[in-house]
Amino acid sequence: MNIAIDAGNTYAKVGWFEKDNLVRYQNRLLWPDLISEIQQNEPERILFSSVGNSVEDFRSALQRDIEVIDLTPDTPLPISKNYDTPQTLGADRIAAAVGAQFLYPGDDLLVIDMGTCITYDFLDKEGSFQGGAISPGVKMRFSALHTFTKRLPQLEPVPEAELIGKSTKGAIESGVMNGMLAEIEGIIERYRHISSDLRVVVCGGDVPFFESRLKPTIFVVPELVLIGLNRILRYNVAL
Known part of the structure; x- marks a missing residue:
């Protein structure tokens, strides 16, 4: 084992x-x-x-x-990296991409990891990691509003947020939760202009806040990073 x-x-x-x-x-x-x-x-x-x-x-x-x-930037991988600074590429990002490619070979993939940061990475159907985007995660957004203002309270993520906040608390919850939802949906839509048959694979601790509210079809794989790490292990053992 x-x-x-x-x-x-x-x-x-x-x-x-x-x-x-x-x-x-x-x-x-x-x-x-x-x-x-x-x-x-x-x-x-x-x-x-x-x-x-x-x-x-x-x-x-x-x-x-x-x-x-x-796992280092020089560890052999079962995918290729078309990335300008491979030495700075986070291990979680590459492992999630490897896991998605193992589960869904031959697809164009958008891999979304909702953790401390939310990352979006595109892996084409030839298995080439193209890069993507890094954005603040949901808890980081709540913390930033509290840290960089004098009067806004520190709040926590909520499962549902009204679009029209009727209080300062409600307005913050709407801005963070609905803003992040709109961001995710918007980025997925923009990637669909790159690939019409794109498969969206999602992981990370904040997925439960958004998975039932996202309009685009997504595939949630909670242990995607571990699956990718194991795939990298088996690939190196076989070399």
């Missing part, structure tokens, strides 16, 4: 895979819990992607002889 690790600054997500099948998933693991989990259930191989810890620290903490592949 192999595992794919997507480690952020605080928490890690881990997917356990039998070949291409995700058989177990764990979320919000702190670093000590992550290390303990792997030590107790030793995998054959690990794909490690992290923004907060080095692969050397990870290998040292494991104290096990397990093959660990570090």
Whole structure:
């Protein structure tokens, strides 16, 4: 069994895979819990992607002889990158694109990841990553309104927001939630001018706020990044 690790600054997500099948998933693991989990259930191989810890620290903490592949800008991929600055391309963006291409080969793909930031990335049907856009995520938008003004309160995302806000709170909720909805729908529509048979694949923690309200057809794959990381692992093992 192999595992794919997507480690952020605080928490890690881990997917356990039998070949291409995700058989177990764990979320919000702190670093000590992550290390303990792997030590107790030793995998054959690990794909490690992290923004907060080095692969050397990870290998040292494991104290096990397990093959660990570090996802870097130079790691071989099953897709190509038509991107001007590949060394700055975020691992989550490329992993989500790889996951989408694995699930829907031969399609033009718009991959939307709704996390701290919302990212839009276009992968053509030949498997070439073309780039896309990075925009503030929903919580970042609420925080910005509070941080950069003197009197607007700090609010949290809501499942539904009235279009016409009847209070300051309602107006902020409408501006952020309906504004982001309009952004997503507008960008999808603009990409459909590039590809009329575009497939839209969506992941990320903020998807539940928007998936039922989006008019365009979308395919929600919550563990898309982990699926992509596992695909990268298997691709490198086969080389």
